[in-house]
Amino acid sequence: MILKTKLIESWPKLTWVAKLEVGSEELFVLHGPKVEIQPKWIVEGVWAEDYSKGNFDQTDLIFGSGIRVRQDKAVFVSSGSVFDRILYCEKNQIWYFSNSLPALLALTGLHLRTDYLSYSKDVRSITKGLKERNENIVTDGETIVSVFYNNLIFDGQSVLETDKPDTAPDFDCYNDYKDFIEYSSKQLGNNASSSSRKHQIKMLSSISSGYDSSVAAVISRYAGCEDTVTIKDSSSFWRGSDSGKEIATVLGMTCKEYPLSSDSYPLEEAIWAAEGRPGIMNWTQFEYLEPLCLFFTGCHGEKLWDRVNHDHPDPFVRRDTSSLGFCEFRLFKGVFQCPLPFWGVRHSKELRKITESKEMEPWYMNKDYDKPIARRIVEEAGVERNKFGMLNKNTSLEKTFWWPLSEASKKSFAEYLLKENVFSPSIPLVKFLGIISYVDALIYKNTFKKLSIPKGSRPWQKITANHLIFQWANHALREKYKIGLYQELNMECSNS
Numbered sequence: 001m002i003l004k005t006k007l008i009e010s011w012p013k014l015t016w017v018a019k020l021e022v023g024s025e026e027l028f029v030l031h032g033p034k035v036e037i038q039p040k041w042i043v044e045g046v047w048a049e050d051y052s053k054g055n056f057d058q059t060d061l062i063f064g065s066g067i068r069v070r071q072d073k074a075v076f077v078s079s080g081s082v083f084d085r086i087l088y089c090e091k092n093q094i095w096y097f098s099n100s101l102p103a104l105l106a107l108t109g110l111h112l113r114t115d116y117l118s119y120s121k122d123v124r125s126i127t128k129g130l131k132e133r134n135e136n137i138v139t140d141g142e143t144i145v146s147v148f149y150n151n152l153i154f155d156g157q158s159v160l161e162t163d164k165p166d167t168a169p170d171f172d173c174y175n176d177y178k179d180f181i182e183y184s185s186k187q188l189g190n191n192a193s194s195s196s197r198k199h200q201i202k203m204l205s206s207i208s209s210g211y212d213s214s215v216a217a218v219i220s221r222y223a224g225c226e227d228t229v230t231i232k233d234s235s236s237f238w239r240g241s242d243s244g245k246e247i248a249t250v251l252g253m254t255c256k257e258y259p260l261s262s263d264s265y266p267l268e269e270a271i272w273a274a275e276g277r278p279g280i281m282n283w284t285q286f287e288y289l290e291p292l293c294l295f296f297t298g299c300h301g302e303k304l305w306d307r308v309n310h311d312h313p314d315p316f317v318r319r320d321t322s323s324l325g326f327c328e329f330r331l332f333k334g335v336f337q338c339p340l341p342f343w344g345v346r347h348s349k350e351l352r353k354i355t356e357s358k359e360m361e362p363w364y365m366n367k368d369y370d371k372p373i374a375r376r377i378v379e380e381a382g383v384e385r386n387k388f389g390m391l392n393k394n395t396s397l398e399k400t401f402w403w404p405l406s407e408a409s410k411k412s413f414a415e416y417l418l419k420e421n422v423f424s425p426s427i428p429l430v431k432f433l434g435i436i437s438y439v440d441a442l443i444y445k446n447t448f449k450k451l452s453i454p455k456g457s458r459p460w461q462k463i464t465a466n467h468l469i470f471q472w473a474n475h476a477l478r479e480k481y482k483i484g485l486y487q488e489l490n491m492e493c494s495n496s
Contacts (some may be wrong), residue, residue: 001156003069005029005037010484013292013334014044017098017107018067018076020156027074029067030107030485034199034292034334041068044099045079046201046294046336048167048187051194057151060164060346061184063294063338065099076152080164081342082126082316083299083323084330086152087137088159089144095154100331101137101144102273102477106485110139112474114420117467120276126324129314149316168344174354174376177344182222184343189223192294201336202289204229205296207244207255211305211374211389212298214247216340218381220296221251228253229286233260234393242393250383258285260395264406269473270329276470278405279322279396284329292334299323300341304348305371307355307364315348322396328477365389401437401460402469403430416472417465424465433460 002025013034020027031037035044038054045064047056057068057075065086068075076097078086088097091108098104105111112119116138125133126148137144153160171177192201203225206213217228234242248255265271265284272278288295303318326337344351354360355372363372363379369392378388404410410427417424425433437460444455460466 001069001072001074002026003029003040003042003067003074005031005042006488007031007033008484008488009033010487011103011481012100012332014064014331015098015100015103015481016042016044016065016067017096017100017103018074019094019096019107020154022093022095022157025072025156027067027069032331036198040070042066043077044331044336045077046188046192046338048184049191051191052196058165059167061167061188061343062164063188064336067097072155074154076147076154078147078149078151079337080149081300081337081339082130082148082318083337083339084148084327085324086147087144088147088152089142091142095156095159097152097154100328100477100481101146102328102474103481104144105139105474105478106481108142110141110144111478112471113138113140114422114468114471117464119470120467123275123324123470124277126316127318127320129316131314166346168347171344171347171350171354173357174359174373177351177354177373178377181219181340181343185219185222188294188338189225193224199292201292201294203227203294203296204286204289205253206230206298207248207253208242208393208395209244209247209388209390210242210298210393211371211378212301212341214244214298214378214383214388215301215305215374216296216298217244217248217251217253218377219340221253223294223296225294225296226253227289228255230255230257231260231282231395232257234395240391240393242395244388247378247383247388250387251381256287258282261397264408267329267332268404268406268409269412269476270332271325272404272469272473273328273477274325276467276473277322277325277402279320280325281397281405282395283326288333288335290334292336294336294338295330297323297337297339298341299337299339300345301371301374304341304345304351305355305374307370307372308368313349315345320396368392401433402466403434404469412476413465413469413472416475417468420468422465422468423463425463433463436460 011032013032016031018029041054043066048061056062057077060080062080066077122134205217205220205228207217207228228248230244232243245255360372363375404413
C-alpha cells in the first residue's frame with residue numbers, strides 16, 4: 001500500500017481524512033498543517049516509545065491518532081482512551097477514514113439527518129463500554145462507524161477492528177503501578193520533545209482540589225511539564241472553589257485560574273459537534289501552549305482509583321462522557337488529550353486489589369470520596385492531606401436544556417433551524433427554559449434522586465430544536481472543511 005498526502009493549509013491543525021478506491025493501492029490522505037508526515041506513516045499524537053521508529057501501532061499508550069502502513073495493509077491507530085475516535089465508511093467503492101466526523105461528512109458529501117433525534121444518546125453509549133456501545137452514526141446515505149480505543153487493520157477491501165497491544169506489566173503492589181506511570185510519563189515526554197519532529201510540542205496539565213487531576217499534575221512532571229490550568233469555581237453553591245493553584249505551588253508548577261463559565265467560548269461548535277452536550281465547554285477557555293500541546297488530565301480516575309464506587313468490572317464503563325466533548329475542538333487548537341488513568345486501564349482489577357490491600361490502609365479516608373492510590377501519589381509528592389480530595393466537586397457545564405451559549409452560536413443555530421423548517425423558541429423563552437431546567441435538576445438531584453425515584457420526561461425535552469444541536473454543529477464545521485477544500489482546489493487551478 002502506498003501512502004500519498006496533501007496538505008490543506010486552512011484545515012484545523014490536526015485533522016486528517018484518508019480515502020482509497022477499491023482496487024487501488026494508493027491511500028490518499030488530506031491533512032491539516034501540524035500533522036507529522038513520514039513515508040510510511042502519518043500521525044497526530046504522542047506515544048510512549050521512540051518517535052523516530054513510528055511504532056505507534058504497537059502500543060496502547062498513544063494519545064492522538066495516526067496511520068501506519070505495513071506492507072499491503074494500513075493500520076488506523078486510535079487514541080489510547082475513549083475520549084477520541086476514528087470514523088470510517090464506504091461509499092461508491094471508496095473507503096474513507098478520519099479522526100473528525102464533520103471532516104468525513106465534508107469529504108463524503110453525507111449529511112446528518114434532522115429527523116433522527118438520538119445522535120447524542122448514540123454517541124454517549126460509549127459509557128456502556130467498548131462492547132455494548134452503539135458504534136453506528138446514521139446519515140442520509142451510508143452509515144458511518146465510530147471506533148474507540150481499538151485499532152483498524154485495512155487491506156484495501158475490508159476493515160478489521162483489533163485490540164491494542166497491552167504494554168503495561170502486572171501490578172502486584174502500589175510501587176509496581178507508581179513505577180509504571182512514572183516511566184510512561186518520561187517516555188511520553190521524550191517522544192513529545194523528539195528532535196525528529198517537525199512541529200514542537202509543549203506540555204500542560206489540568207489541576208484541581210480533587211484527586212484525579214492532582215495525580216495527573218504530579219506525574220506530568222516526569223515528562224517535563226511545568227505548567228497547569230484550573231477551573232476556579234465549582235458548579236455547587238456550597239462546595240466552594242475547586243482551584244488547584246495551591247497544590248501547583250507545592251509541586252513547583254505554574255497555575256493559571258479560569259472561571260467556571262464565560263460569556264463566549266472559542267470554537268463552541270466543536271464542543272457541541274462531539275456529543276451534542278456542553279459538559280467540557282469551559283475547557284475552551286484554557287490557553288493551550290503553541291504550536292502543539294500535550295495536555296495531561298485525570299479523567300476516568302473515578303473508575304480506576306475510587307475505593308467505593310466500583311459498580312462494573314469493565315474498565316471502560318463510565319458514568320459520563322464529558323471529556324469526549326473535546327475530540328473535535330482539540331484538532332483546531334492542536335491539543336493531545338492525555339488522560340493518565342487510561343495508562344494500564346486494562347489492569348483495573350489489579351488496581352482494585354491494590355486499593356483494598358493492607359499496604360494502602362494509611363491512605364484510606366473512609367468516606368464516599370476515597371481514592372487511596374491517588375491520595376498516596378499526591379501526598380508523597382509533598383501535598384498535605386487536608387489540601388486536596390476532601391470534597392467531590394464538579395466543574396462541568398452539564399445542563400438538561402441544551403442550547404448554544406454565545407451570541408454568534410445562537411444566531412448560527414437559529415439560521416440552521418429556519419433553513420430546516422424547525423420551530424425555534426425565542427431568546428427570552430430559551431433563557432427561561434434554561435433557568436427552569438437548572439432549578440428542576442438541582443431539586444431532583446437533592447431529593448427524588450436520593451430516594452431512587454426515576455426522573456420522567458420534561459416539557460422542554462420535547463422541543464425538537466433541543467435535539468438538533470449535534471446536527472447543527474457538525475453541519476457548521478462540515479461547511480468550514482468544505483471551504484478549505486474549495487480554496488485548495490481553486491489555488492491549484494490558478495497555479496496550473
